[in-house]
Amino acid sequence: MKLSTTPAATSPTAEAATTPAVEIDDLRYSYGDRTALDGLSLRIPAGSIFGLLGPNGSGKSTLLGILIGRRQAASGSVRALGEPLSTRLRSRMGIVFQEPSLDATMTVRETMHLQGRLFGQPRPATVREANRLLERVGLAERASAMTATLSGGMKRRLELARALLPRPELILLDEPTLALDPDSRQRLWQHLLEANADGCTLLLATNDVHEAERYCQTVALLDAGRLVAQGEPAELKRDLRHDAVRIEWQHDPASEATLMRAWPDVGHVRVAGRTTHVTVDAASPFLTRIFQQSGDRIHSVQIEESTLEDVYFQLVGKAIAPRAEGDGDGEQAE
Amino acid sequence: MSQVEAVLALLARDLRGFFRSRSQLYSSVLFPLMLLAILGTGVSEGLDPRKIHDYVTFLTPGMIVMTALFSSTFSSASYYQDRDSGILKVFLASPHSTRVILLGKTLSSVLIGAAQALLVLGVASLIPAIHFQWQYGVLPSLGLSVFSIALLNFFLSGLGQLLASKISSMQGFHLVMNLVLFPFLFFSGAFFPLNDLPEWLKLAGRVNPLSYGVDMMHLALYADGSGGYFGLPLDFAVLSLLATAVFWFGTGRTVSPDR
Numbered sequence: 001m002k003l004s005t006t007p008a009a010t011s012p013t014a015e016a017a018t019t020p021a022v023e024i025d026d027l028r029y030s031y032g033d034r035t036a037l038d039g040l041s042l043r044i045p046a047g048s049i050f051g052l053l054g055p056n057g058s059g060k061s062t063l064l065g066i067l068i069g070r071r072q073a074a075s076g077s078v079r080a081l082g083e084p085l086s087t088r089l090r091s092r093m094g095i096v097f098q099e100p101s102l103d104a105t106m107t108v109r110e111t112m113h114l115q116g117r118l119f120g121q122p123r124p125a126t127v128r129e130a131n132r133l134l135e136r137v138g139l140a141e142r143a144s145a146m147t148a149t150l151s152g153g154m155k156r157r158l159e160l161a162r163a164l165l166p167r168p169e170l171i172l173l174d175e176p177t178l179a180l181d182p183d184s185r186q187r188l189w190q191h192l193l194e195a196n197a198d199g200c201t202l203l204l205a206t207n208d209v210h211e212a213e214r215y216c217q218t219v220a221l222l223d224a225g226r227l228v229a230q231g232e233p234a235e236l237k238r239d240l241r242h243d244a245v246r247i248e249w250q251h252d253p254a255s256e257a258t259l260m261r262a263w264p265d266v267g268h269v270r271v272a273g274r275t276t277h278v279t280v281d282a283a284s285p286f287l288t289r290i291f292q293q294s295g296d297r298i299h300s301v302q303i304e305e306s307t308l309e310d311v312y313f314q315l316v317g318k319a320i321a322p323r324a325e326g327d328g329d330g331e332q333a334e
Numbered sequence: 335m336s337q338v339e340a341v342l343a344l345l346a347r348d349l350r351g352f353f354r355s356r357s358q359l360y361s362s363v364l365f366p367l368m369l370l371a372i373l374g375t376g377v378s379e380g381l382d383p384r385k386i387h388d389y390v391t392f393l394t395p396g397m398i399v400m401t402a403l404f405s406s407t408f409s410s411a412s413y414y415q416d417r418d419s420g421i422l423k424v425f426l427a428s429p430h431s432t433r434v435i436l437l438g439k440t441l442s443s444v445l446i447g448a449a450q451a452l453l454v455l456g457v458a459s460l461i462p463a464i465h466f467q468w469q470y471g472v473l474p475s476l477g478l479s480v481f482s483i484a485l486l487n488f489f490l491s492g493l494g495q496l497l498a499s500k501i502s503s504m505q506g507f508h509l510v511m512n513l514v515l516f517p518f519l520f521f522s523g524a525f526f527p528l529n530d531l532p533e534w535l536k537l538a539g540r541v542n543p544l545s546y547g548v549d550m551m552h553l554a555l556y557a558d559g560s561g562g563y564f565g566l567p568l569d570f571a572v573l574s575l576l577a578t579a580v581f582w583f584g585t586g587r588t589v590s591p592d593r
Contacts, residue, residue, distance in 0.1 A: 068427045091429035101420030105351045117343035118428040120336030162424070 019082040021046040021170050021201035022067065027076035029062050029225070036062040037073070038225035044218075046081075046169075049192075049202040051216030053209065053308060055320050059225035060205035061098065064172045067203075068095050081169055091119055094163030098174040098205075102155055104148035108139055111147055111158060112165055119166035126165070133161040137191055153184025160191055164200075171195065173204045177211060189215060207320050209308040219308060223316045236311045240267065243283040244306045247290070248299040249274045256294050263289070268314050274299075279310050340430045344438025345445065348412060352446050362405045362450045366397040367457060386527060388556075391465050394458045395551030396524025398479070399486060399544060401454045403519060406447025406487045407511050410494025413439060414504035426589060436495060436585040443491035444484070451483045455555075467558040475554045482550035482573070489543060489577035495584030518544045523552070528563050539563075546572045 022044035029037040037059045044050045052060040065071040067080060069090060083089050102111060109130065116126025134140045137157040142150065150158065156176060163171055173192070177185040193215070196202050206212055212219050213233040221228040221236070229236055249256065253276050257269050260278055265286060267279035280286040283303045291298065312320050370393060386392050416422040416439070425435045458464050468475040494511070501507045519525075521535060522544035528536055539545045546569040553562040553569070562569065 070423070070426060087431055088429055090427060093427075095424075095427050097420060097423055099420050101424050103347075103351075103416070103419055103421040105354055106347070110347075110350075114343055114347055115424075115428075118340050118425065118430065120339060120429070 019046060020044055021048070021050075021081060022203065023077075023079045024063070025077045027063070027066070027078060028074045029059075029066065029071060030074060036225050037066075037076075039076070040222070040225060040227055042220055042227065042230070044201065044203060046201055047196070047199055048217045049196055049204065049215055051212040051219040052203070052205045052222055053207065053212045053216075053219050053312070053320065054222035054228075055207055055318070057224070058222040060207075060222060061174055062225070064095070064174050064203070064205055067172055068093065091166060092168055093170045093172065094166065094168035095172040096156075096159050096163050096174065096176045098176075098178060100155060101159060102147040102150075104146065107144055107146055108134065108150070108158055109143040111162055115162045115165045121166060129165055129167075130161075133164055136194070137161045138187070151184075153180055153187065156180060156184065156188055157191065160188060160195075164195055168200060170201045170203065173202060173206075175206050175208075176204070177208070185211075209312075209320055213308055221308070221312050221315065223312075223318075228315050229311070233308055236308060237306050240279060240306050240311050240314060242306070243280050243286075244304045244310055245278045245280060245283055245286060246302040246304055247276045247278065248301075249276065250297050250299050253297075256290075256297070259293065260290070268310070268317075270313060270319065277310075279306060279314065337430060337434050340428065340434055341438040341441060344425065344435065345442045348409070348439060348442030349445065351412070352409070352442075362401060362408075363453050363457070365404075366401045366454050369400075370394060370397050370458065388465060390463050391467075392527075392552075392556055393525065394455075394464050394466075395555050396519075396522070396548055398451050398454050398458070398483065398555075399522065399524055399548050399551055400519055402447045402451040402483055402486050402547075403490055403515055403544065405450040406443045406490040407494045407515060409443035409446045410440070410491055410498060411504055411507055411511075412443075413495070413498045414507060418504075422589070432587075432589050433585050436587070436589070440491045440495055440581065440585050443494060444487040447487040447490065448480075448483050451487070452480065455479060455483075466555045468555070469557055469559060470554070478554040479551060482547055482554065482569075485550075485573045485577045486544070486547040488581045489547075489573065492577065492579075492581035492584030495587060496580060499584075499587040499589075518542055521545070522548045523563060524548050543573065543576050 020043045022042065024040055024042040027037050027040045028035070040059065040063065052063065054060055062071060066073050066078060067085065069085060069087065078085050080089060081092050106114070112130035112134065113126055116123070116130065121129070131140065134143055137160060139154060139158055139161065142154065147155065147158065160176070176192075177188055180188065192202060204212070204216060217232065218230065219233055219236060220230040247253070251274065253271060253274060257271050257276055260266050260269050260276070263286075265281040270277040278286070287301065309320055370390065413422070416425070426432060428435070459466060466475075470478065493514075497510055497514075498507060501510055517538075521538040521542050523539060524544075528539040528545065531539065546564060549562045549564045550566065550569045550573070553560070553566055564572075
């Protein structure tokens with residue numbers, strides 16, 4: 001089942017670009033018996049912020065690994081920035097990895113300069129650009145500090161500055177804000193948006209629905225290496241039941257969940273411990289009915305805006321992010 | 335040109351890391367000198383001087399080879415540190431082939447191993463109890479020493495890379511390296527001449543690549559008119575061939591992104 005596949009190209013750069021930043025056709029990759037990418041096809045507009053949204057194991061990191069040359073696809077074709085993948089093409093791409101990727105024995109400045117040398121930049125240009133980027137990400141005063149002494153947020157900003165140093169046209173972001181506090185997260189995104197405004201295409205792999213909704217112009221929902229749906233976040237949510245209702249119960253709501261699933265105006269019902277998350281056509285008549293039926297067992301009710309999580313659940317029947325309450329789908333990490 | 339720049343950048347980065355690790359720098363030079371003082375003096379006293387003339391001087395080329403052996407292989411272990419810190423992924427995501435990245439890293443192991451071995455040679459030459467013979471003349475003998483140290487380090491660093499392709503953890507790497515290194519060292523003629531050993535140990539010495547390096551070093555520093563155990567042409571042929579092959583395959587290995 002697929003929703004609209006119309007790309008959202010809102011930035012002027014994207015509108016001007018004629019060649020997609022990434023073109024993927026029928027891409028397949030397996031880890032032994034486990035299929036990671038199962039005939040995936042995508043077009044990522046140049047200059048856009050494009051999100052790959054799906055749970056762990058849905059193929060996001062595998063796709064980034066193929067784009068950066070760490071993995072070889074079993075079949076299918078990939079082109080980036082108008083060229084087939086090659087070692088040389090990597091000079092036009094940057095990546096921020098999910099896990100830390102800094103050398104603790106190097107200083108901030110050395111980290112930047114090494115990147116410049118690896119990408120074949122002349123030393124004066126590297127020094128100038130490194131200074132500019134360190135200033136931009138707020139690390140100029142820590143240029144002489146060892147990377148081991150930086151906070152988690154600073155390390156992430158340094159990794160981003162390092163990725164930006166060779167002025168890439170495409171940046172791959174593998175859950176770049178994972179484990180960052182809200183302030184660091186917001187600062188990192190501010191720098192990412194600046195890079196995008198400079199014309200850089202951002203390809204974000206994430207399982208954070210709020211991040212994808214807030215920052216991505218186009219989102220591709222992935223499940224088990226397949227494209228489930230693709231479009232603008234608002235567009236993806238358009239076909240969804242209108243309201244989302246979160247009910248906290250005084251006991252295990254298994255019987256209430258069964259009851260609600262039988263109602264025609266109810267979309268999907270997710271159960272997480274004593275909480276049910278329900279999408280409905282309209283919250284008011286639904287709440288009237290549920291209070292009539294089981295009001296004495298309800299602890300609290302909250303009406304929420306629908307998210308891409310709801311879209312994903314409606315299409316795939318499982319949640320994106322593993323949840324502590326127990327409604328995760330037990331997927332394996334990639 | 336940019337590939338050369340990338341190799342040099344990685345080389346400089348590893349050398350800087352090595353010099354920042356003072357303990358590694360000091361211990362790698364102090365250990366062989368300490369062994370030379372303790373083992374050399376102790377064994378000299380208990381040895382029949384008719385069998386080995388001037389044991390401390392005999393032992394010195396072996397200690398230099400041992401320094402090269404340990405330092406270059408332990409430098410190869412920096413591969414695991416880079417992998418675990420995540421920086422290796424960054425190198426591999428740069429616009430260079432895996433061979434270029436491994437070449438940069440392996441050359442730094444060669445340089446670090448060779449520099450330390452030469453440092454031990456330099457310090458040893460200042461110790462009055464050590465009497466190098468320089469049988470080909472000081473400069474040619476010194477040149478031969480440097481050449482054999484370089485060949486050995488190419489071989490050992492390549493070997494380190496080959497082993498790293500098969501072993502997933504640094505602990506495992508150190509264990510296997512010790513299993514490989516110590517027999518290499520003991521049956522190389524570094525501690526005692528291969529001449530006087532039983533046949534089966536002589537055989538072990540012959541198939542041991544390190545024996546050819548030790549023989550070369552003995553010829554350069556210790557021997558006085560002798561042609562060595564294997565002889566310089568055979569030493570050179572075996573070591574050059576092995577160093578080239580192992581270095582080529584070691585830097586040409588694949589690096590799995592999954593471990």
